Amino acid sequence: MITDAAPIVTARVGHDDSHTLEGYLATGGYEGLRRALELGRDQVRAEVDAASLLGRGGAGFPAGRKWSMLGRADVTYLVVNGDESEPATFKDHLLVERDPHQVIEGATIAAYALGVAQAFVFCRGEFALGLERLTAAVNEAYAHGALGRSIFGSDFSLDLVIHPGAGAYICGEETALLESLEGKRGFPRIKPPYFPAAIGLYGAPTVVNNVETVSNLPWIVRHGGAAFAALGTGSSTGTRLFALSGHVRRPGWYELEMSKVTFRDLIFDPSLGGGLAEGRSLKAFIPGGVSAPWFGPEQLDLGLDQEAVGKAGSMLGSGSVVVMDDSTCVLRAAWRITRFFHRESCGQCTPCREGGGWLEKILRRLEEGGGREEDLDLLMDACDNIAPGVSWPPQQTTICVLGPSIPSSIASAVRMFRDELLLHVKEGGCPLRGAR
Amino acid sequence: MAHLDDETRRKALATVALYPERRSALIPLCHLAQAQDGWLTPEAMEDIAELVGVTPAEVRGTATFYDMLHTEPVGRYVVAVCTNIACMLSGAYETLEHAEERLGVHVGQTTEDGMFTLEDAECLAGCDKAPCIQVNHRFFGPVDPPALDRLVDDLASGALDEVVPPHGVLCRVERTVGLEAAGAAGVPAAEEAP
Ligand SMILES: Cc1cc2nc3c(=O)[nH]c(=O)nc-3n(C[C@H](O)[C@H](O)[C@H](O)COP(=O)(O)O)c2cc1C
Ligand code: SF4
Ligand code: FES
Numbered sequence: 001m002i003t004d005a006a007p008i009v010t011a012r013v014g015h016d017d018s019h020t021l022e023g024y025l026a027t028g029g030y031e032g033l034r035r036a037l038e039l040g041r042d043q044v045r046a047e048v049d050a051a052s053l054l055g056r057g058g059a060g061f062p063a064g065r066k067w068s069m070l071g072r073a074d075v076t077y078l079v080v081n082g083d084e085s086e087p088a089t090f091k092d093h094l095l096v097e098r099d100p101h102q103v104i105e106g107a108t109i110a111a112y113a114l115g116v117a118q119a120f121v122f123c124r125g126e127f128a129l130g131l132e133r134l135t136a137a138v139n140e141a142y143a144h145g146a147l148g149r150s151i152f153g154s155d156f157s158l159d160l161v162i163h164p165g166a167g168a169y170i171c172g173e174e175t176a177l178l179e180s181l182e183g184k185r186g187f188p189r190i191k192p193p194y195f196p197a198a199i200g201l202y203g204a205p206t207v208v209n210n211v212e213t214v215s216n217l218p219w220i221v222r223h224g225g226a227a228f229a230a231l232g233t234g235s236s237t238g239t240r241l242f243a244l245s246g247h248v249r250r251p252g253w254y255e256l257e258m259s260k261v262t263f264r265d266l267i268f269d270p271s272l273g274g275g276l277a278e279g280r281s282l283k284a285f286i287p288g289g290v291s292a293p294w295f296g297p298e299q300l301d302l303g304l305d306q307e308a309v310g311k312a313g314s315m316l317g318s319g320s321v322v323v324m325d326d327s328t329c330v331l332r333a334a335w336r337i338t339r340f341f342h343r344e345s346c347g348q349c350t351p352c353r354e355g356g357g358w359l360e361k362i363l364r365r366l367e368e369g370g371g372r373e374e375d376l377d378l379l380m381d382a383c384d385n386i387a388p389g390v391s392w393p394p395q396q397t398t399i400c401v402l403g404p405s406i407p408s409s410i411a412s413a414v415r416m417f418r419d420e421l422l423l424h425v426k427e428g429g430c431p432l433r434g435a436r
Numbered sequence: 437m438a439h440l441d442d443e444t445r446r447k448a449l450a451t452v453a454l455y456p457e458r459r460s461a462l463i464p465l466c467h468l469a470q471a472q473d474g475w476l477t478p479e480a481m482e483d484i485a486e487l488v489g490v491t492p493a494e495v496r497g498t499a500t501f502y503d504m505l506h507t508e509p510v511g512r513y514v515v516a517v518c519t520n521i522a523c524m525l526s527g528a529y530e531t532l533e534h535a536e537e538r539l540g541v542h543v544g545q546t547t548e549d550g551m552f553t554l555e556d557a558e559c560l561a562g563c564d565k566a567p568c569i570q571v572n573h574r575f576f577g578p579v580d581p582p583a584l585d586r587l588v589d590d591l592a593s594g595a596l597d598e599v600v601p602p603h604g605v606l607c608r609v610e611r612t613v614g615l616e617a618a619g620a621a622g623v624p625a626a627e628e629a630p
Pocket of ligand 2 (some may be wrong): 170187188344345346347348349350352353398399400401402403404
C-alpha cells in the first residue's frame with residue numbers, strides 16, 4: 001500500500017457481516033455515539049471543527065462551518081444526502097450497502113450536535129440493496145437504543161427515516177433533494193433565499209450533509225478531531241474514498257489519506273489502479289466526476305488534494321477519477337457526458353435545457369462524420385452562453401450548477417484535442433473507430 | 437382493480453405517519469404501488485392522492501419527473517444497461533446493442549410476452565463493474581454480450597427469482613418502528629386534508 005494510514009470509513013467493509021448490528025458492535029460500532037453523548041453537544045462540535053472535515057458531496061464545504069452557520073438558530077432537520085448519481089461516483093453506494101450502521105451512527109452524532117429531533121437519509125432509489133440494508137439497520141438501531149426516545153438513556157431523542165429517491169440525478173443537488181423529499185418534482189430552488197440552512201425542508205432550517213461526510217463522524221468523535229486533522233495536509237484532512245474507473249486494470253474504490261497520494265499513484269500503483277492495459281498509454285483523465293474539467297498526463301503528479309486540483313483548473317469534486325487510454329475517442333466521451341447532462345436537466349433554465357440539447361446534437365454530428373470545421377467554434381460559443389467565459393470555476397447564469405457543468409468536458413476536448421476533433425471533420429467520421 | 441389492496445394500504449399508512457407532512461410520502465407510496473402492480477396504475481395514483489392530500493394529477497405530474505416511476509405498464513424485468521462514461525469505455529454500447537438483438541426490442545420497449553423492458557440507463561454507481569446492468573434495480577456486472585445472454589436465460593428460467601423480484605418490488609425489508617422522538621420534540625403532526 002502506498003500510504004499506511006488506517007482506513008476510517010471503510011474499516012469494516014472487508015467483513016461479510018459489516019452491515020449487521022452484531023458485526024457493527026463487534027468492531028467498535030456505536031461507541032462514537034456513546035462518547036458523543038458523554039462529551040456533550042458543544043464538545044462534539046468542537047471536535048468536528050478541529051477535524052476540519054470537508055463535505056464529501058462535491059462542493060467540499062467544511063462541515064463544522066456549515067453547522068455553526070446556523071449559530072444558535074434552531075436547526076429543525078438533518079438530511080443525509082445519499083442520492084449519489086454523479087457519473088463514475090460509487091462511494092456512497094458502498095457505504096450504504098456495506099456499513100449502513102455507520103451512516104446511521106454518523107447521522108445521529110450530527111443530529112445530536114445540531115440538536116435536531118428528526119433526520120432523513122435520502123437514499124438513491126436505484127440502490128435496492130442499500131435501501132434494504134439501511135431499513136434493516138434502522139430497525140436494529142431502534143431496538144438497540146441507538147435511535148428513538150432517550151438514546152442510550154440520555155435526554156437526546158431522534159427519529160431517523162430512510163427516504164427512497166426515484167431516479168433523477170438533479171435530486172442530488174441539495175435544494176432539489178428537499179423538494180423531492182417534500183413529495184414534489186426535483187426542481188432546484190433559487191439561492192438566495194432558499195439556502196437550506198435558512199429555508200430548508202418545509203421552510204425550516206435544515207442541514208444537508210453527504211453520506212461519506214457523516215460516516216466520518218463516529219471515528220472523529222472516538223479518536224478526536226486532532227487525530228483526523230493530522231491526516232492529510234492543509235485544508236484537505238482525513239482520508240477520502242476515491243472511485244477509480246475506466247481504462248485501468250483495477251477499477252474500484254480506494255480510501256486514501258488526503259493529499260499523500262498523486263493521480264499517478266492512484267492510476268498506476270500495483271496496489272491501487274494497477275496501470276493501463278498492455279500496450280496502452282494514458283490520454284486523459286477526469287479528476288473529480290464528470291462535472292470536472294479533464295487533466296492530461298502532465299497533471300499526473302498532482303496530489304489528490306482539493307486545493308491543488310482547484311489551482312490546476314479542475315476539482316476533486318465527488319472523488320471519482322475516470323481514466324481514458326489512447327483508444328478513447330474523446331469526442332464520443334464528451335458527447336456521452338453532454339447527453340447525460342441534457343437528459344438530467346430539470347428544464348427550469350433556458351441555457352441548461354436548450355444549450356445542453358444543442359451541444360449534444362453538434363457533438364453527435366461531428367462524431368458521425370457530418371461535422372464542419374466551424375463546429376468547434378460553435379461548441380465553444382454555445383458553452384459560453386451557458387457559462388460565460390468558459391472558465392473554471394464556471395460563471396453561473398442558472399439556478400443550479402448542473403447547467404454550468406456542461407461545458408467542462410466539451411471545453412476540455414476542444415482545448416486538449418483540437419486536432420483529433422478536426423480529424424473527425426476531415427475523415428468524415430471517427431478516426432479511432434475500431435481502435436479497441 | 438389495481439387500487440391499493442389492504443396490505444399495501446397498511447404499509448402506506450405506516451409510511452405516511454413517518455413524515456411531518458403527508459405529501460412527503462408521495463414517492464415512497466408510488467414505490468409501494470409499483471411493488472403491488474409493477475407500475476403505477478391510474479387507480480393507485482388516485483389512492484395515493486387521497487392518502488397524501490393532493491390531486492391525482494399532481495401525483496402523475498410528480499411521478500413522470502422520475503425515471504423509476506412508470507405510469508405505463510413495463511415488463512416483469514426492467515433491464516437497465518448503463519451506457520455512461522465508465523461503462524461506455526468498457527463496451528456498454530456493445531452490450532446494449534446485443535441486448536436489443538437478443539430481446540428483439542429497442543430501448544424503451546417491452547417484449548411481446550411482457551417479460552423484459554430494455555432501458556439505456558445513466559450511471560448506476562456500479563462503475564467498478566463496468567459495463568454495469570441493473571435488473572429491477574439489482575446489480576450485475578461486468579456484463580459483456582455473452583454474460584448478457586446468460587443473464588437473460590437465468591431470468592427467463594426463474595433461476596434468479598430469489599435475487600430479482602418482479603419489477604416494482606424495491607425494498608423487501610419493512611420498517612418495524614414508528615416515530616418515537618419527533619412527536620415528543622414538538623414537530624407538527626401530519627397536516628389535515630385540504
Ligand atoms: C447537480 C448536482 C448534483 C449533486 N449531487 C450530489 C449527490 O449525489 N450527493 C451529494 O452528497 N451531493 C450532491 N451534490 C451537492 C449537494 O448539493 C450538497 O452540496 C451536498 O450534499 C452537501 O453535503 P456535504 O457538505 O457533506 O458535502 C450535488 C450538487 C449538484 C449541483
Ligand atoms: S441549471 Fe439546469 S438542472 Fe439546474 S435548475 Fe437550471 S435547468 Fe434545472
Ligand atoms: S458509468 Fe456505468 S455504472 Fe457508472
